[in-house]
Amino acid sequence: MSNTDKPKSLRICLAASAGGHVSQLLKLAESWNGYETFCVTTTEVVRDKLSKFGVVYVVGECNRQHPIRVITVLLRCIRIIFKERPDVVISTGAAAGCMLCLLGKMLGAKIVWIDSITNVERLSLSGRMVRYIADLFLVQWPELAIRYKKVEYVGAVV
Amino acid sequence: MIFLTVGTQFPFDRLVKAVDEIVSKNGLDEHIFAQVGTTTYRPRNFEAVSSLEKTLFDKHFSEADSIISHAGMGTIMMALESGKPLLVMPRLSKYGEVVNDHQLAIARKFEQLGYLLAAYGAEDVTEKMKQLKSFVPQDRQSEAKIVADRISIFLNELSDSK
Numbered sequence: 001m002s003n004t005d006k007p008k009s010l011r012i013c014l015a016a017s018a019g020g021h022v023s024q025l026l027k028l029a030e031s032w033n034g035y036e037t038f039c040v041t042t043t044e045v046v047r048d049k050l051s052k053f054g055v056v057y058v059v060g061e062c063n064r065q066h067p068i069r070v071i072t073v074l075l076r077c078i079r080i081i082f083k084e085r086p087d088v089v090i091s092t093g094a095a096a097g098c099m100l101c102l103l104g105k106m107l108g109a110k111i112v113w114i115d116s117i118t119n120v121e122r123l124s125l126s127g128r129m130v131r132y133i134a135d136l137f138l139v140q141w142p143e144l145a146i147r148y149k150k151v152e153y154v155g156a157v158v
Numbered sequence: 159m160i161f162l163t164v165g166t167q168f169p170f171d172r173l174v175k176a177v178d179e180i181v182s183k184n185g186l187d188e189h190i191f192a193q194v195g196t197t198t199y200r201p202r203n204f205e206a207v208s209s210l211e212k213t214l215f216d217k218h219f220s221e222a223d224s225i226i227s228h229a230g231m232g233t234i235m236m237a238l239e240s241g242k243p244l245l246v247m248p249r250l251s252k253y254g255e256v257v258n259d260h261q262l263a264i265a266r267k268f269e270q271l272g273y274l275l276a277a278y279g280a281e282d283v284t285e286k287m288k289q290l291k292s293f294v295p296q297d298r299q300s301e302a303k304i305v306a307d308r309i310s311i312f313l314n315e316l317s318d319s320k
Contacts (some may be wrong), residue, residue: 008314009317009320010313010317010319011320018167019165019230019231019232019233020230020231020234020235021197021231023231023232023235023236024235027300027302027305027306028302028304028306028309029306029312030303030310031292031305031306031307031308031309031313032309033310033315035313035317041297043167045166048212049212061166061167063256063257064257064317087316087320088313088316090309108317111238112309112312112313114305114309116231116260117229117231117264118260118261118263118264119229119260119263120263120264120266120267121263122259123204124260125258135312136308136309136312138305138308138309152308153306153309154301154304154305155302155305156301156305157300157301157302157305158231158234158235158238158298158300158302
């Protein structure tokens with residue numbers, strides 16, 4: 001960590017679906033220490049776990065099997081990104097995190113993606129989409145960093 | 159006490175039913191308590207609730223001698239961090255329990271590495287529950303700090319260049 005006198009001036013969006021994605025994101029909390037943050041997750045149940053990192057938006061669960069819910073979640077994500085204008089989006093997945101990364105990038109944010117440890121042999125579907133626009137893309141298995149370009153392995157969060 | 163948990167988001171009848179039928183058939187000398195979420199199957203041989211608030215969940219988790227669960231990463235991380243013996247049954251996409259088979263992949267990998275036991279179908283559960291009694295999981299050292307440091311460097315460089 002650099003100890004410059006310059007104030008830290010980044011507005012960071014922390015995005016993770018409820019469950020393992022949030023658990024993995026929280027393990028990385030010291031990385032955004034000192035920066036201004038807000039959170040986006042998918043269910044009310046995990047609101048408390050995230051509330052110490054700023055405002056928590058709950059956008060609802062969605063996946064490929066429920067196209068209408070995907071649209072609802074997408075609209076909520078669009079509203080959040082326009083309102084908050086983050087400089088960086090950090091996400092561990094899944095679908096909502098992917099949407100926020102793509103939307104954030106369109107508005108000029110830098111993207112940090114940490115693919116979940118459950119993706120052992122191939123990247124997650126979200127990860128495969130975000131890989132093309134990510135500024136830092138981390139995986140948790142060394143094999144994946146060999147298999148995919150623009151992907152970095154430094155260790156596992158779990 | 160064995161704590162059985164399948165998350166609160168999606169039902170997982172296959173696991174709850176498998177454990178219930180084993181207890182019904184063989185009896186069990188250990189007490190089981192379950193958080194079954196939206197599972198529709200109601201076990202007859204042990205107490206089950208749909209959801210527990212965080213503090214109660216943590217209490218049951220820490221008091222349990224062992225854990226049986228779906229192969230969700232949240233639960234796996236808790237078990238690894240507390241060193242609890244864990245038996246997982248991966249949710250499978252072919253039964254509509256999950257959208258892809260990432261739970262199967264992580265269960266296989268982590269079982270291979272000695273971090274947990276896995277039952278890949280209801281027929282495996284009896285044998286794996288026997289093994290669970292004496293199972294000692296491999297200790298796993300989290301590398302979260304290394305990953306966090308990598309992200310810090312990225313953020314600090316970005317912040318400095320602004």
